Amino acid sequence: MTHLTRDVLIKKIVADEMVGLGGTDYIQNLKSAYHKWEHESSDSLCRKYNQIQNANISVEILEP
Numbered sequence: 001m002t003h004l005t006r007d008v009l010i011k012k013i014v015a016d017e018m019v020g021l022g023g024t025d026y027i028q029n030l031k032s033a034y035h036k037w038e039h040e041s042s043d044s045l046c047r048k049y050n051q052i053q054n055a056n057i058s059v060e061i062l063e064p
């Protein structure tokens with residue numbers, strides 16, 4: 001299993017949000033998504049990751 005860190009969760013969430021987006025605003029949307037999720041709490045990241053992956057992870061299992 002992948003070592004779960006905040007960074008891994010952020011990348012997965014952003015990738016999920018970027019699916020289907022394209023065009024001239026892609027880079028700006030990518031930057032905005034990263035900025036948004038980098039500032040979310042670990043609890044929020046876990047909730048969103050669980051929703052996307054149909055998983056059940058918690059903050060306690062995240063690696064530093």
